[in-house]
Amino acid sequence: MDVNEFRKRGKEMVDFIADYYENVDKAPPMSTVQPGYLYSLMPHEAPEEPESFEDIQRDIETKIMPGMTHWQSSNFFGWYPSNSSFPAMLGDMASSMFNIVGFNWICSPAATELETVVMDWLGKLIGLDSRFMAIKEDGTEGDGGGVIQGTASEAHIVVMIAAREMTIDRLKTNGMDDNNVDLVRHKLVAYFSDQTHSAGQKAANIIGCQVRIIKSDANFRLTKRALQDAICKDKSAGLIPFFVCATFGTTNTAAIDDLSGIADTAETEHLWLHIDAAYAGAALVCPEFRPLAHGIERAHSFNFNPHKWMLTNFDCSALWVADSTHLVGALSIEREYLPKVKGASDFVKDYRNWQLPLGRRFRALKLWFVMRMYGASGIRAHIRKHVKEAKWLEAQLVEDGRFEIMAPVVFGLVVFRVKASIIAGNAHDVNKTNAELVKRINNDGRVFLVGTKLRGVDALRPAIGSSRGTPENTALLLKVIKECTTNVLSEHSNQ
Numbered sequence: 013m014d015v016n017e018f019r020k021r022g023k024e025m026v027d028f029i030a031d032y033y034e035n036v037d038k039a040p041p042m043s044t045v046q047p048g049y050l051y052s053l054m055p056h057e058a059p060e061e062p063e064s065f066e067d068i069q070r071d072i073e074t075k076i077m078p079g080m081t082h083w084q085s086s087n088f089f090g091w092y093p094s095n096s097s098f099p100a101m102l103g104d105m106a107s108s109m110f111n112i113v114g115f116n117w118i119c120s121p122a123a124t125e126l127e128t129v130v131m132d133w134l135g136k137l138i139g140l141d142s143r144f145m146a147i148k149e150d151g152t153e154g155d156g157g158g159v160i161q162g163t164a165s166e167a168h169i170v171v172m173i174a175a176r177e178m179t180i181d182r183l184k185t186n187g188m189d190d191n192n193v194d195l196v197r198h199k200l201v202a203y204f205s206d207q208t209h210s211a212g213q214k215a216a217n218i219i220g221c222q223v224r225i226i227k228s229d230a231n232f233r234l235t236k237r238a239l240q241d242a243i244c245k246d247k248s249a250g251l252i253p254f255f256v257c258a259t260f261g262t263t264n265t266a267a268i269d270d271l272s273g274i275a276d277t278a279e280t281e282h283l284w285l286h287i288d289a290a291y292a293g294a295a296l297v298c299p300e301f302r303p304l305a306h307g308i309e310r311a312h313s314f315n316f317n318p319h320k321w322m323l324t325n326f327d328c329s330a331l332w333v334a335d336s337t338h339l340v341g342a343l344s345i346e347r348e349y350l351p352k353v354k355g356a357s358d359f360v361k362d363y364r365n366w367q368l369p370l371g372r373r374f375r376a377l378k379l380w381f382v383m384r385m386y387g388a389s390g391i392r393a394h395i396r397k398h399v400k401e402a403k404w405l406e407a408q409l410v411e412d413g414r415f416e417i418m419a420p421v422v423f424g425l426v427v428f429r430v431k432a433s434i435i436a437g438n439a440h441d442v443n444k445t446n447a448e449l450v451k452r453i454n455n456d457g458r459v460f461l462v463g464t465k466l467r468g469v470d471a472l473r474p475a476i477g478s479s480r481g482t483p484e485n486t487a488l489l490l491k492v493i494k495e496c497t498t499n500v501l502s503e504h505s506n507q
Contacts, residue, residue, distance in 0.1 A: 013065075021065050028069070029101070033084065033480070040457035041085040045078055081460070086481040089461040089489055092263070092291045093424070093477030097323040099385035103378030104325055113371040115364035116352075120374070125359045127376035130383065131158025134318070135332055137388055138296035141309035144332040146361070153359075157336055159366040160375045161329040164290040166368060167315040168215035170339060171331070172255055175284030175312070176200060176219060177342040179254040182282060198222070201246050202255040205234035205269065207262040209288060222251065232265045232419060232466070234258060236273025243281055255284045260305055260316075261292025264464050264473070265419035265427050268292075271307030279310070287314045290329070292423050294321035295399070298392050304422070321424070321477050323394060324382050328375050331366075340365045398424040398476045401486045405476065408490050414497060418466055424476040429469065430497060435504060445504055446470040452496040459489050 013021070053075050083094045114123040128146045135144050135158055142148070146157030161167045179200065180193055188196075200221040204212045205228045216223045224246060226238045243253045256278055258269040271287065278285035287308050293316020295301040308314055315331045318324035333339050344365045346352075352362070364370050386394070402424045409415040409426070414434050418427040430449060432442045447470045450463035461474040474489060 017065075024065075024069075036082050036085050037087055037485075039082060039085070041082045041088040041090075041460040042454055042457070043079050043081045050075065050079055084478070084480070085460075086478045086485040087459045087488060088478060089459060089474035089476060091462055092320050092475050093479075094319065094326055095321060095323045095477065095479045096325045097382060097386075097479055099381040100323060100325040100378040103381035106381075107374040107377045110374055112374055114374060115370045115372060116362040117360045123374045123376065124361055124363060126374075126380060127160060127363065128157065128359055128361060130376045130380050131160070131330065131332070133383060134158065134330055134379065137383070137391075138293060138316070139299070139302050139305075140314065140332060141334075143309070143334040144314065147359075155335045155337070156333055157361070158330060158332040159363055160372075160379070161315075161331050161367060162327045163211075163329050164209065164288060164315055164317055165211035165214060167313075167329055167331040168209075168211045168257070168286070168288070169218055170343065170367060171284065171286045171313040171315075171333070172202060172215045172219050172221070173342045174333070174339040175202075175255040175286075176221070177338040178284055178312075179252065179282070181338070183252075196252060199250065199252045200254045201251045202257070203239060203242060203253065203283070204257050205238075205259070205262075207232050207234070207264055207267060208257055208259055209263050209290065212257050212288070221254070228267070232262060232267040234269040234274065236270050236277055239274055239277050243277070253281055253283055255286065257286045257288055258307075258311075260287055260289035260308070261295075261423060263291070264466060266292060266423050266425040267419060268304055268422070271305065272310075273307075275307045275310040284313070285311045287311045289314065289316040291317070291320050291425075293330075294318065294391075295395050295423055297322070297388065298395055318379060318382070321395065321398075322382070322391060323386060323479055324379055328379055330379075336366070343367070394479070398481075401481075401483055402426050402476045404483070405474070405486055405490060409493075412494065414501075418469070418471045425473060426476070427464070427466070427471050427473045429471040430501070434501065437504075441504075443468075443470040445500060446472065449493075449496060449500050452500055453492055456492055456496060459492050461489075 082088060084096050112120045112123055114120050117124045132145050132147055144156045144158065145154050148154045183193055201224055202216050202221050203224050203226060205226050207228050213223060224242050226234060226242050229235050239256060246253055256274060258271050258274045260268055260271065275285055296305060313331065313333045315329060317329045319326040319328045363372060402421050405426050406417055406421040409428050410417065414430055415428045416431045418429060429446045435442050435445050447463060450461065450472055454460055461472060464471055464473050476486060478485065
């Protein structure tokens with residue numbers, strides 16, 4: 013493909029993408045293919061000779077499209093949103109054009125410096141404390157800063173490595189020699205609640221520390237008291253607490269942990285405090301939500317995903333640390349083929365030392381496009397629209413009388429179930445009916461959502477957050493919920 017054909021095919025692909033977005037709501041949001049469907053449709057070896065763009069495009073439409081669950085459909089309410097936007101796509105196109113491998117400053121100075129600038133922009137936009145900024149108000153380099161990770165799971169891993177480094181440094185400062193430090197590594201304990209995302213457990217498995225899962229309270233929150241009790245038991249057993257994750261907007265219910273109380277304990281016990289705000293962190297662009305996050309200013313690290321609810325195509329996970337010393341110290345490996353820039357270093361960050369891989373894409377471009385083309389006001393309007401629709405859905409479900417809300421509706425997530433009093437039978441029958449309701453809604457094909465279990469209780473959890481969604485889509489969701497509930501309850505009563 014030469015440049016002239018690329019111009020032609022590129023324009024055709026943009027038209028194909030635009031057509032997809034104009035028509036995606038007409039298709040069922042959930043794919044219904046069976047496992048292995050694509051293997052039977054594809055050749056079992058790569059082509060020996062070049063194939064045409066037309067043939068590839070035809071295969072996308074006839075073979076790939078049937079196997080796509082349409083996350084960008086306005087009728088997709090599953091898990092949490094995975095926002096896309098046209099400005100972010102344009103930024104990704106520019107990134108693909110440059111196709112850099114930006115592991116250090118000299119690889120492409122603009123890539124490093126734009127990430128430094130944009131992460132400070134974003135940190136200020138969500139109200140982060142100045143400790144997390146890379147560049148101080150006087151223009152000099154700060155101790156902290158932000159870096160774009162691929163996912164919140166990667167962020168968990170790197171901050172737990174940094175936390176381990178911090179704790180080991182403290183043990184050495186207190187007189188422990190290297191041999192004894194090696195002997196006690198297996199005694200390090202990380203703390204999560206039973207509502208913390210599975211990324212925390214995976215990170216602990218990777219770095220090889222012990223894990224303590226703490227039961228959350230009646231509102232599915234990790235509390236100061238529960239954390240203190242767990243730490244006390246572990247210290248009595250000769251273990252070494254070193255890390256705690258508090259969540260701002262849990263996956264199951266969007267609950268907010270006792271951030272201030274956990275920060276108190278983290279300070280007293282010398283724990284690294286990480287705030288996982290993967291979903292709900294985007295809401296902090298709106299000042300009215302910031303009182304809910306009191307305590308994050310005392311954290312060692314904070315993470316949220318613009319690729320969830322802030323109009324930025326996957327992948328873009330924003331991580332800030334208040335002090336990069338332990339992060340960089342733990343992840344830096346010097347080689348002669350990785351030269352350092354001598355002289356002024358305020359903007360010379362080797363982000364390879366802030367992440368697991370060496371290479372990295374120019375992801376700051378799409379975030380830059382989004383923040384410039386929407387502006388702070390447009391991003392706030394995007395968040396507030398979804399919160400308003402979620403509140404409306406909550407009110408409609410309560411008014412119906414057959415449903416109960418299982419957790420406070422604070423952001424765009426509504427967790428509910430059919431009331432036990434409406435269903436004749438025992439707890440098993442109630443769970444079975446609600447689980448069947450999830451299946452019935454998704455099999456209907458007009459909308460898609462997922463269910464969950466809250467301490468053994470089946471519930472439904474539609475998440476409102478589509479970048480193109482309207483109140484009409486939320487109204488359709490309500491309509492389908494009501495119709496399917498009527499059908500499921502009717503069948504249950506006739507059994």
